[in-house]
Amino acid sequence: MTEVKFQSNIEIEYIQHMGSDEMVAHAAWVSTRGKVIEFKPDDPAKIPGLINYLMKHRHGTPFEHGGLTIRGYGPIFMWIEWLRHRIGFSYNGESGRYKQLDPVFWEPGRDRPLLKAIDSTPARPKSVPMESDEEFYAMLRDKREVCAACYRVYEQDLARGVENGVARSVLPYSIYSAYYVTCNPRSIMALSLRVEDYEAFFVSHPQREIQEAALQLEEIFRQYWPLTHAAFVKNGRVGP
Amino acid sequence: MTEVKFQSNIEIEYIQHMGSDEMVAHAAWVSTRGKVIEFKPDDPAKIPGLINYLMKHRHGTPFEHGGLTIRGYGPIFMWIEWLRHRIGFSYNGESGRYKQLDPVFWEPGRDRPLLKAIDSTPARPKSVPMESDEEFYAMLRDKREVCAACYRVYEQDLARGVENGVARSVLPYSIYSAYYVTCNPRSIMALSLRVEDYEAFFVSHPQREIQEAALQLEEIFRQYWPLTHAAFVKNGRVGP
Amino acid sequence: MTEVKFQSNIEIEYIQHMGSDEMVAHAAWVSTRGKVIEFKPDDPAKIPGLINYLMKHRHGTPFEHGGLTIRGYGPIFMWIEWLRHRIGFSYNGESGRYKQLDPVFWEPGRDRPLLKAIDSTPARPKSVPMESDEEFYAMLRDKREVCAACYRVYEQDLARGVENGVARSVLPYSIYSAYYVTCNPRSIMALSLRVEDYEAFFVSHPQREIQEAALQLEEIFRQYWPLTHAAFVKNGRVGP
Amino acid sequence: MTEVKFQSNIEIEYIQHMGSDEMVAHAAWVSTRGKVIEFKPDDPAKIPGLINYLMKHRHGTPFEHGGLTIRGYGPIFMWIEWLRHRIGFSYNGESGRYKQLDPVFWEPGRDRPLLKAIDSTPARPKSVPMESDEEFYAMLRDKREVCAACYRVYEQDLARGVENGVARSVLPYSIYSAYYVTCNPRSIMALSLRVEDYEAFFVSHPQREIQEAALQLEEIFRQYWPLTHAAFVKNGRVGP
Numbered sequence: 001m002t003e004v005k006f007q008s009n010i011e012i013e014y015i016q017h018m019g020s021d022e023m024v025a026h027a028a029w030v031s032t033r034g035k036v037i038e039f040k041p042d043d044p045a046k047i048p049g050l051i052n053y054l055m056k057h058r059h060g061t062p063f064e065h066g067g068l069t070i071r072g073y074g075p076i077f078m079w080i081e082w083l084r085h086r087i088g089f090s091y092n093g094e095s096g097r098y099k100q101l102d103p104v105f106w107e108p109g110r111d112r113p114l115l116k117a118i119d120s121t122p123a124r125p126k127s128v129p130m131e132s133d134e135e136f137y138a139m140l141r142d143k144r145e146v147c148a149a150c151y152r153v154y155e156q157d158l159a160r161g162v163e164n165g166v167a168r169s170v171l172p173y174s175i176y177s178a179y180y181v182t183c184n185p186r187s188i189m190a191l192s193l194r195v196e197d198y199e200a201f202f203v204s205h206p207q208r209e210i211q212e213a214a215l216q217l218e219e220i221f222r223q224y225w226p227l228t229h230a231a232f233v234k235n236g237r238v239g240p
Numbered sequence: 241m242t243e244v245k246f247q248s249n250i251e252i253e254y255i256q257h258m259g260s261d262e263m264v265a266h267a268a269w270v271s272t273r274g275k276v277i278e279f280k281p282d283d284p285a286k287i288p289g290l291i292n293y294l295m296k297h298r299h300g301t302p303f304e305h306g307g308l309t310i311r312g313y314g315p316i317f318m319w320i321e322w323l324r325h326r327i328g329f330s331y332n333g334e335s336g337r338y339k340q341l342d343p344v345f346w347e348p349g350r351d352r353p354l355l356k357a358i359d360s361t362p363a364r365p366k367s368v369p370m371e372s373d374e375e376f377y378a379m380l381r382d383k384r385e386v387c388a389a390c391y392r393v394y395e396q397d398l399a400r401g402v403e404n405g406v407a408r409s410v411l412p413y414s415i416y417s418a419y420y421v422t423c424n425p426r427s428i429m430a431l432s433l434r435v436e437d438y439e440a441f442f443v444s445h446p447q448r449e450i451q452e453a454a455l456q457l458e459e460i461f462r463q464y465w466p467l468t469h470a471a472f473v474k475n476g477r478v479g480p
Numbered sequence: 481m482t483e484v485k486f487q488s489n490i491e492i493e494y495i496q497h498m499g500s501d502e503m504v505a506h507a508a509w510v511s512t513r514g515k516v517i518e519f520k521p522d523d524p525a526k527i528p529g530l531i532n533y534l535m536k537h538r539h540g541t542p543f544e545h546g547g548l549t550i551r552g553y554g555p556i557f558m559w560i561e562w563l564r565h566r567i568g569f570s571y572n573g574e575s576g577r578y579k580q581l582d583p584v585f586w587e588p589g590r591d592r593p594l595l596k597a598i599d600s601t602p603a604r605p606k607s608v609p610m611e612s613d614e615e616f617y618a619m620l621r622d623k624r625e626v627c628a629a630c631y632r633v634y635e636q637d638l639a640r641g642v643e644n645g646v647a648r649s650v651l652p653y654s655i656y657s658a659y660y661v662t663c664n665p666r667s668i669m670a671l672s673l674r675v676e677d678y679e680a681f682f683v684s685h686p687q688r689e690i691q692e693a694a695l696q697l698e699e700i701f702r703q704y705w706p707l708t709h710a711a712f713v714k715n716g717r718v719g720p
Numbered sequence: 721m722t723e724v725k726f727q728s729n730i731e732i733e734y735i736q737h738m739g740s741d742e743m744v745a746h747a748a749w750v751s752t753r754g755k756v757i758e759f760k761p762d763d764p765a766k767i768p769g770l771i772n773y774l775m776k777h778r779h780g781t782p783f784e785h786g787g788l789t790i791r792g793y794g795p796i797f798m799w800i801e802w803l804r805h806r807i808g809f810s811y812n813g814e815s816g817r818y819k820q821l822d823p824v825f826w827e828p829g830r831d832r833p834l835l836k837a838i839d840s841t842p843a844r845p846k847s848v849p850m851e852s853d854e855e856f857y858a859m860l861r862d863k864r865e866v867c868a869a870c871y872r873v874y875e876q877d878l879a880r881g882v883e884n885g886v887a888r889s890v891l892p893y894s895i896y897s898a899y900y901v902t903c904n905p906r907s908i909m910a911l912s913l914r915v916e917d918y919e920a921f922f923v924s925h926p927q928r929e930i931q932e933a934a935l936q937l938e939e940i941f942r943q944y945w946p947l948t949h950a951a952f953v954k955n956g957r958v959g960p
Contacts, residue, residue, distance in 0.1 A: 018738035018787050027900040031815040034822060035793050035898035053603070058682050064810030065902045067738050067787035073755050077336070077409055086326035087567055090784030095751040096317070097447060098362050102754060108406055115401040122338050127403050139400065142393045143410050150386045150412060157379065161355045163367050165447040166348055169317055170383050172390060174409035178755035180747040182785045202538050207337060207405040258498035258547050267660040271575040274582060275553050275658035298922050304570030305662045307498050307547035313515050327807055330544030335511040342514060363773070418515035420507040422545045442778050557816070557889055566806035576797070577927060578842050588886055595881040602818050607883050619877065623890050626870045630892060633862045640859065641835040643847050645927040646828055649797055650863050652870060654889035687817060687885040
């Protein structure tokens with residue numbers, strides 16, 4: 001019998017990128033300089049201030065002249081949330097119609113806050129860890145059992161010759177899926193609203209798994225566009 | 241114990257619309273007439289020819305001056321495919337984080353072709369009906385059992401106080417979900433590639449459930465934009 | 481000789497719309513209510529609060545389930561700015577290739593502030609009226625003269641048989657053009673950043689003519705979505 | 721007095737890119753392979769066939785995992801047409817509000833077909849060269865005169881302290897402007913409809929200047945994505 005695997009991690013892996021903070025500045029300077037090819041000696045020193053200005057005044061288009069492709073791996077419930085981002089995002093994902101999906105399911109890690117806190121509200125959800133080990137592992141056991149049972153029915157259907165698209169219908173949301181995602185600094189900053197940060201101007205309360213994906217993506221973004229990222233944080237995480 | 245329901249239908253319900261074939265024509269005529277407010281007596285007679293011309297030559301923008309909102313109800317695996325349409329589509333859907341999802345799951349109807357045909361290929365999938373009643377109902381029984389088991393674990397988690405987003409992770413793809421979708425004639429024609437039509441210029445092989453949604457949407461579209469729809473079909477179902 | 485006309489007004493004319501504040505609420509409620517068709521007696525009373533909540537927390541998608549088509553008439557320099565809005569905007573405009581453009585040009589009205597103020601900066605432009613009537617009308621006379629001269633060369637080229645697209649190349653930016661524009665509440669709020677309002681959270685400094693267009697559009701929006709508009713203003717004019 | 725310059729060329733200059741034909745294949749393979757990191761020895765040999773398959777069947781998303789930034793320089797009437805492309809295009813352009821525009825205007829080259837042919841129709845425009853040198857240079861002289869006159873009024877207004885945005889209103893459409901444009905293989909193929917090619921499945925009749933821009937862009941695209949470009953041409957230049 002196929003062994004069913006359970007894990008909790010979210011993986012965002014760098015594939016390719018183009019652009020830099022300097023490119024943001026060049027695209028912005030075309031407004032005021034026009035067709036100028038050479039840059040002046042003191043231009044580099046002006047870039048941090050310029051980027052901060054663009055961010056603060058929400059001039060967003062200069063942040064679109066860059067690109068980043070990642071390969072992500074996470075549960076389908078995470079992807080469904082991510083796929084809602086339509087602007088500045090391109091996706092290609094694992095297909096439940098063209099291949100047999102691998103028996104890998106997400107489950108919460110031991111340290112993940114799980115229980116709705118007493119002061120949790122739908123608008124401001126708040127969770128606390130499950131204290132009892134016994135309760136936690138009983139919960140996992142139940143989850144694992146039903147996921148494994150679903151996967152058995154799935155395989156049985158495939159063995160019967162049922163088309164993939166129908167067979168996969170019994171698979172739980174927690175099944176892992178791989179996606180190629182291409183985005184740009186501006187769209188990354190829009191996704192970053194999916195990070196709960198009480199320093200942010202508009203505080204968001206995403207589910208922890210989409211937040212984990214957004215944080216890993218943001219870390220890659222920070223590496224290649226450090227000034228842009230710093231200006232984003234400084235200006236209350238309001239995407240331009 | 242909560243009763244779990246199984247069904248096979250896809251529902252696309254009209255909510256509101258604006259626009260008409262005449263509006264497509266008016267938007268197109270602004271190119272050649274500019275700021276003209278009154279239309280000429282023989283203009284109505286010219287509309288079918290104009291719309292056919294726009295479609296044939298792929299002048300797409302006049303088909304964007306309209307709108308249609310529907311409420312759809314179908315399994316989540318259908319929505320995941322639909323949500324991949326980013327341009328000219330707006331979505332609001334039932335949330336697995338803000339509410340308890342209803343125990344309604346999709347299962348194939350008796351007459352739905354299910355088995356991969358001998359000459360089926362990934363690029364050109366083809367299915368035939370399952371002949372044996374016994375085999376069909378055995379398959380359904382297995383599906384129902386695991387879906388019901390998953391829903392029990394889901395409810396148990398909710399009863400334990402587990403946050404909705406985590407609890408729903410064990411629910412199968414076949415669970416029903418409701419969405420408001422707003423689109424326009426041009427984006428509807430792009431979705432219509434999700435209809436297998438051997439008269440089409442580019443033949444598509446969608447999964448039957450997304451095709452059913454696309455067909456119902458197309459039928460509403462046909463009612464309010466009959467000339468546009470006729471021109472679309474006449475020109476090989478190639479969206480402009 | 482063709483008479484060349486000069487004017488200063490911007491016209492935004494209502495053509496069609498769909499949607500309402502109530503529709504925004506219905507689209508939002510699908511998250512928490514799912515496939516519910518009937519609304520409760522006290523739902524209407526909840527709509528203002530709900531819309532304010534969505535606006536404040538920047539939940540934007542419910543504001544996309546509506547549509548508005550307008551016919552606008554203004555100078556091409558205004559349209560070039562407007563056309564930069566790509567998301568949630570559809571355009572069809574008068575074509576300089578398919579028709580002879582009408583001899584109607586924009587010029588500033590007598591009361592329009594025109595002169596850069598002493599404390600004007602590129603980031604915070606500020607204008608004051610031209611005091612001298614003599615100077616103002618001398619300026620107009622010069623503008624009118626060159627616009628009329630350009631139009632004469634344009635007509636001469638057309639008479640010579642020069643293709644429209646080349647002939648129009650000498651026409652000034654101030655020539656009027658008509659456009660059909662279709663948008664939705666969310667995209668209208670994004671355009672509304674083109675209004676200089678010192679109560680706004682992010683103050684913008686648009687050119688007066690695009691601001692005039694945005695204000696007229698906003699007034700139509702306010703009529704059909706009064707609660708949405710009120711929430712937009714209340715929340716610092718930050719589009720969700 | 722400022723010297724006014726006239727020229728006919730369109731410049732599209734490579735700035736940066738990411739992606740390749742191989743990346744298109746990798747993004748497509750995630751559908752059928754999922755989270756596979758290593759590629760097989762015979763994969764490279766399969767890439768041309770795969771790309772042709774994707775193009776033929778209009779699977780467009782794999783072509784979005786790439787990016788290209790160019791700096792373009794051309795008359796504003798060309799940019800207005802280009803700016804109509806909203807999807808997969810990002811723009812930053814020279815601003816008539818933030819800087820004084822340079823006195824550089826477009827005029828047709830001697831060899832450019834200019835006169836509407838006898839069998840030209842609006843739907844199928846066709847031009848032939850102007851035979852008489854005398855007529856051609858008389859035409860240029862008139863164009864140059866009015867463009868120079870407009871520029872003088874523009875400078876005079878600026879000298880008077882008139883705000884840039886108003887002063888520029890008398891400048892002709894033929895004035896040059898610089899833009900940064902970022903796009904991707906899929907959006908480039910959509911722009912390529914702006915090339916008149918009688919081998920294409922849908923023949924387009926663009927103005928020569930936007931066609932020149934599209935051709936130069938296509939040439940850069942061909943260099944970095946040769947297999948994708950070949951498949952595009954082979955399949956009748958129908959963008960996927």
